[in-house]
Amino acid sequence: MKNTLTIAWKETKTYFASPMAYIIIAVYTALASYNFVSSISGVLPEATIRGFLLPSTLIFALLAPVITMRLLAEEQKLGTLELLMTAPVRDYEIVLGKFLAALASLVSTLVPTLYLVLLLTWFGSPDMGPILSGYLGLILFSMAAISVGLLASSLTGNQIVAAVVSIGILILLLIIGEAESYLGGVFGEIVRQLSITNHFEDFARGVIDTHDLVYYLTFTLFLLFLTVRSLESRRWR
Amino acid sequence: MQETAAPPMIEVRDLTKYYGDFPAIEGISFTVNKGEVLGFLGPNAAGKTTTMRILTGFMPPTSGSASIAGYDVVDDSLDARRHIGYLPETVPLYTEMTVEDYLDFMGAIRGMSRRQRRLRVSEVIGICHLEEYQSSLIGKLSKGFRQRVGIAQAILHEPDVLILDEPTIGIDPIQVVETRNLIKSFGGEHTVILSTHILPEVSMVCERVIIIHEGRVVAIDRPGNLSERLRGTERIEMDIRGPVAQVMTALRNIRGVREVTRTGSGDVVSYNVESVHGADLREQIATLVAQKGWGLLRLQPVYMSLEDIFLRLTAKEADQP
DSSP states (O other): OHHHHHHHHHHHHHHHHSHHHHHHHHHHHHHHHHHHHHHTSSSSOOSOSHHHHHHHHHHHHHHHHHHHHHHHHHHHHHTHHHHHHTSSOOHHHHHHHHHHHHHHHHHHTTGGGHHHHHHHHHHSOOOHHHHHHHHHHHHHHHHHHHHHHHHHHHHOSOHHHHHHHHHHHHHHHHHGGGGHHHHOHHHHHHHHHHOTTHHHHHHHHTOOOHHHHHHHHHHHHHHHHHHHHHHHHHHTO | OOOSSSOOSEEEEEEEEEETTEEEEEEEEEEEOTTOEEEEEOOTTSSHHHHHHHHTTSSOOSEEEEEETTEETTTTHHHHHHTEEEEOTTOOOOTTSBHHHHHHHHHHHTTOOHHHHHHHHHHHHHHTTOGGGTTSBGGGSOHHHHHHHHHHHHHTTOOSEEEEESTTTTSOHHHHHHHHHHHHHHTTTSEEEEEESOHHHHHHHOSEEEEEETTEEEEEEOHHHHHHHHOSEEEEEEEEESOHHHHHHHHHTSTTEEEEEEEOOSSEEEEEEEEETTOOOHHHHHHHHHHHTOEEEEEEEEOOOHHHHHHHHHHHHHHOO
């Protein structure tokens, strides 16, 4: 556990020491604010944050791989993975440390959006339930997106390859639910369950369903497990 | 568990590693005692790095076993790794970190407490002469200083075993001397394995040498013993003033001489006499030359350098089918 935190702390420091962190935060805040403003500018505006929550999944599907792409790929390229893997550290501690750092980095981009919530409470009386569940949903979504990014990053020494592959997988998971309408039957059900978007919508509505919780947690754990395996497999090559 | 008084710090038995069908190393065995500095000598792709990677737990062997401080590198990998300081050939460093932060991080993942780290980091910065650069980004350092940072992280946690893969490669001559002295100073307390293909380095730094070639050990011994053992013949070089043909015949007629060759021409000619092992013909030659009234300008026995031994050993191996 101590090793995990040591690695997580180091990666978080490295992330916030780079300009990338602030560019990502700025870009996301700008996009979220735009979506927020356009959602409350209708005829009958609602005091919710759904307006920026729903498009955030797509934005995060693009940003998460940018954060995760270097985490393991760069270590392979620099050769530092050899040093890390010959230190008295377990492989899963490396993966978990990187995961926590990436999660902290991605979730930190949400912090400026709290001022949108402040605006809502200032000018209206929003229902805090959906707001909290919405943020929870976005954090869970981040975990899943990061685990995809980490797995891709563990498989290659090339950061761009890692990013492109994980963006592809994440976007597929976002849109796969649409296939339900024409697949139908068992396959339609499978596709609906796999869809990362379907599981997110409940949170945005203010519903915390155990199904969705289990989906995100299982998804994340399974991919982290694969990442550990992929790291271990370097030892056997 | 072994019950001997001083169990070897590193024990390697029948280590074999295949990459696919290609054997990188085959049946390597050796032991290193506490405090010893062992040189790992071999041409490129001989299997030095592979052996070191197995010892450090980076990858497992295909067969055979290795232990560090009594811990098997596969079964008790974490315990074995706790006793190792490792400098890989590529000197892997996080270029976006400062020297201090990097060393602090490396200490932390090796389980050093914050207090130990504070003390030890400034200590190794001193040992490796990095004071001026401790707050610089590693990416901005020159190759020689990066190498020092690499050595600093390897000795940071005062490991029992130091494994250094080509530690003096790519640094300037003055730094090479410093680095060698540094490595020499680790012997005694730490056990050191260092790989190199710079031959004089081995005789300067190491107490024992392993020569490996094409994945197999071709010789293990002290550098001095190696030259002794391999000296099947003795060679003497001399410069003599006298009639060439007569000198040649006279030298050939000395008992024990196997071959005489000459180089140069004119008044003074250099001769090279090879004799059977154990025969020291210097006195006989001197007497002979004096009796004949020629002039002996130089008489010098030739010892085989490690380089000759190395070439001879690796060539012999290569000759076999």
